[in-house]
Amino acid sequence: MKGAGVVTATDxxxxxxxxxxxxxxxxxxxxxxxxxxxxxxxxxxxxRAGKAYLVGITGPPGAGKSTLVSHLAERYAAAGRxxxxxxxxxxxxxxxxxxxxxxxxxxxxxxxxxxxxxxxATRGGPGGLAKATGxxxxxxxxxxxxxxxxETVGVGxxxxxxxxxxxxxxxxxVPESGDAVQAMKAGLMEIADVLVxxxxxxxxxxxxxxxxRVTLELKPEDGWRPPVVMSVATEGxxxxxxxxxxxxxxxxxxxxxxxxxxRRARVRRQLEELLEYEFKCVCAAxxxxxxxxxxxxxxxxxGLLTPYEASARLFKEVSRxx
Amino acid sequence: xxxxxxxxxxxxxxLDGHDRGAKVVARALRDAGMEVIYTGLHxxxxxxxxxxxxxxxxxxxxSILSGAHMTMFPRVRELxxxxxxxxxxxxxxxxxxxxxxxxxxxxGIGRLFTPGxxxxxxxxxIREAAASDN
Numbered sequence: 001m002k003g004a005g006v007v008t009a010t011d012x013x014x015x016x017x018x019x020x021x022x023x024x025x026x027x028x029x030x031x032x033x034x035x036x037x038x039x040x041x042x043x044x045x046x047x048r049a050g051k052a053y054l055v056g057i058t059g060p061p062g063a064g065k066s067t068l069v070s071h072l073a074e075r076y077a078a079a080g081r082x083x084x085x086x087x088x089x090x091x092x093x094x095x096x097x098x099x100x101x102x103x104x105x106x107x108x109x110x111x112x113x114x115x116x117x118x119x120x121a122t123r124g125g126p127g128g129l130a131k132a133t134g135x136x137x138x139x140x141x142x143x144x145x146x147x148x149x150x151e152t153v154g155v156g157x158x159x160x161x162x163x164x165x166x167x168x169x170x171x172x173x174v175p176e177s178g179d180a181v182q183a184m185k186a187g188l189m190e191i192a193d194v195l196v197x198x199x200x201x202x203x204x205x206x207x208x209x210x211x212x213r214v215t216l217e218l219k220p221e222d223g224w225r226p227p228v229v230m231s232v233a234t235e236g237x238x239x240x241x242x243x244x245x246x247x248x249x250x251x252x253x254x255x256x257x258x259x260x261x262x263r264r265a266r267v268r269r270q271l272e273e274l275l276e277y278e279f280k281c282v283c284a285a286x287x288x289x290x291x292x293x294x295x296x297x298x299x300x301x302x303g304l305l306t307p308y309e310a311s312a313r314l315f316k317e318v319s320r321x322x
Numbered sequence: 323x324x325x326x327x328x329x330x331x332x333x334x335x336x337l338d339g340h341d342r343g344a345k346v347v348a349r350a351l352r353d354a355g356m357e358v359i360y361t362g363l364h365x366x367x368x369x370x371x372x373x374x375x376x377x378x379x380x381x382x383x384x385s386i387l388s389g390a391h392m393t394m395f396p397r398v399r400e401l402x403x404x405x406x407x408x409x410x411x412x413x414x415x416x417x418x419x420x421x422x423x424x425x426x427x428x429x430g431i432g433r434l435f436t437p438g439x440x441x442x443x444x445x446x447x448i449r450e451a452a453a454s455d456n
Contacts, residue, residue: 022406025378033326096327097352103373104362110369117376121327121357 009041016045016143021116024143028118031135042135045142050263052084052141054148055246056166058128058188061154063172064198066105067233068242069151073106075243076147077114084116084140084148088129091121098122102151116145127161128152134165134270155188163191164269167259168249170242172196173212175204189215192226194245200230200238224252286321289314328356328452329379333370334363335398338388343415347383350441351448367394371401374410380452381432384414391418395431411451415439 009030015023027045030038055072057065066087073083087102098121109115118136125131129152137148152162163169171192176199189195195216197209212228227245231238253259283289296310305313332348334341341363348358359377361370374382382402386394395412402410415435423434433447 022375025376029329029378035326091357092352095353096355098357099348099352100357100359101362103359107362107365107369110366110372117373119357119359119377123327 009035009037010044011037013041013044019144024116024139025118027139027143028136031139032120032123032130032132034132042138045139048142048144049138050141052137052145052148053168053250054137054141054150054166056150056152056162056169057172058152058155058159058162058169058191059172059196059198060156060174060177063154063174063177064231064233065151065154065172066102068172068196068198068231068239069102069149070106070109071233071236071239072242073109073115073117073149074112075239077109077112080114081146082114082116082144084118084137084143084145085151086118086120086133086136086140086148087151088120088122088133088153090153091123093124096123116140122153126159128155128159129161129165134266137165158187160187160191164266167253167262168193168246170194170196170246172198173208174199175202175208177208193224193249194242195226195228196231196238196242197228198231198233198238201232205230223256224249224258282322283315283318286318288321289318292317328381328448329359329377330356330381330383330448330452331359331361331370331374331377331379332383332385333361333365333373334385335365335367335370335394336386336388336390337364338386339363340387341385343387344383344385347385347415347441347444350445351383354445354449356448367397367401370398371405371407374402375405375407379410381411381413381448383448384412384416386414386416386418389417391416391426392422395426395434396429399430411448413444413448413451415444 012023012026016027027041030041057069059065069085073085076083089098089100089102091098100119100121102119103117106117109117120130120133120136122130133150137150140148150162150166169191171188195212197205209228209230216226229238229241229245231242292314296314299305300307300310330351332344334344348360351358359379361373370382382398384394395414399412402408411432413432413434418434418436426434432451435444
C-alpha cells in the first residue's frame with residue numbers, strides 16, 4: 001500500500017510547490033487519510049492558501065449539480081482560470097466503501113489542463129461533506145488554483161455545512177422540488193447566496209422561480225438578496241448567468257468586507273471542531289475510558305442513571321487521568 | 323495514524339456500451355469497503371489515465387468487451403508509466419482469450435478476469451494488489 005514504507009507527506013512537498021499535479025493528487029490523499037506527516041505538510045503550505053475563491057454547489061440528489069459543475073468549470077477554465085473540483089459522494093456507513101460517480105457527468109473536462117477534479121467520499125463526515133473537504137480545498141488553493149468548486153452530496157434539509165466551507169454558496173433545485181421548497185425555507189434557502197432552478201425546461205419552473213423570489217424577499221436584510229437563476233444544465237443554458245451571479249456576489253462580499261468576515265468565521269469554526277476532536281481523542285486515550293464507558297452504558301440501559309449523569313461521571317473520572 | 327482506503331478507478335474504454343459487468347464489479351468493490359471512482363462509458367486511455375492520476379488510485383480496473391484489449395491495456399500501462407504513476411496496478415475483465423491474457427501479463431498488466439469469475443475473487447485480488455503497491 002502507498003505509504004506503507006516511510007513515505008511521508010512532506011516528501012512530495014517540493015514537487016507540490018513546483019506545480020506537479022501528481023504531487024497535488026498525492027497531497028490530497030495524504031490530507032484525506034491523515035497520513036504520517038500530513039500536519040507538517042499543511043503547515044508548510046498554509047501560508048500559500050487564501051488566494052482561491054471557493055464556490056459551494058449544493059442541492060437535492062438528481063438536481064443536476066455535477067452537470068452544472070462541469071459547465072462552470074469549463075467556462076472558468078476558458079476564461080483562463082485554473083479550477084479545482086471537489087466532488088463529494090457518500091460513504092456507506094455499513095461497509096466504509098463508496099461509489100464515486102460524479103466524474104460520469106464531467107467527462108467533457110478530460111484533457112483540460114486547467115481543471116483538476118477530485119472525488120471524495122464523506123467517510124462519515126456530517127453535513128454533506130467529508131471531514132477533510134476544507135483541507136482538500138485548502139490544498140488546491142495553496143497549489144495555486146484560482147477557483148475551487150465544492151460539490152456536496154445530494155442533500156436534504158439539514159446538510160448545510162458547505163456554507164461554512166465556501167465563499168459563495170449556490171443552491172440548485174429543480175421544478176419538482178415544489179413542496180419541498182416550503183420546508184427548505186428553514187434550511188437550504190438560508191445558506192443560498194445564489195439560487196438556481198435547474199431543468200428549467202420542465203413544467204413548473206417559472207412558478208418555482210416566482211415562489212423562490214417571493215420567499216427571498218422575506219429574507220432578513222443583510223444587503224444581499226440571492227438572485228434566482230434558471231438553467232438547463234444538460235444544454236449549458238443559464239451557465240453564464242450563474243457565473244455572473246457568483247461574480248456579483250463575490251464583489252458584494254469584497255466591497256462589504258463580508259469575505260473577511262466569512263473566512264474568519266470559517267477559521268473559528270474549524271478551530272472549535274479541531275478542539276472538540278482533540279478533546280475527544282484525549283478522553284478516549286485515558287486508561288479508564290473504555291471500561292467506564294461500557295459500565296456506564298449498561299447502567300443507563302438498566303435505568304440506574306440518566307445519560308446526563310453518566311456522561312458527567314465519565315468526564316469527571318476521565319479528566320483525573322488526563 | 324493514517325486511515326488509508328483502497329481507491330479503485332473502474333472505467334470502460336472504447337466503443338462497446340455494455341457496462342453491466344463494470345457496474346456489478348464497482349458495487350462489489352464498494353461493498354468490500356473500497357472507494358470506487360466510476361467514470362462511465364466510452365473512455366479514452368488518455369482520459370482514464372488522467373482520472374487515475376487526479377484521483378490517486380491504487381488500482382485501475384478496465385472492462386473491455388469490444389475486442390480492443392490488446393491495444394487498450396498496454397496503452398493505459400504506457401501512459402501511466404509516462405506520467406510517473408508506475409505504482410498503479412492495472413487489472414480488468416472481459417471476453418479475453420487465454421493467449422492474450424498471457425501476452426498482456428508479460429507487459430505489466432495485473433490479473434485479468436473472464437466471464438464466470440466471482441466478485442469475491444476480484445475483491446481478494448485487488449486487496450492483495452493494493453497492499454503490494456508501493
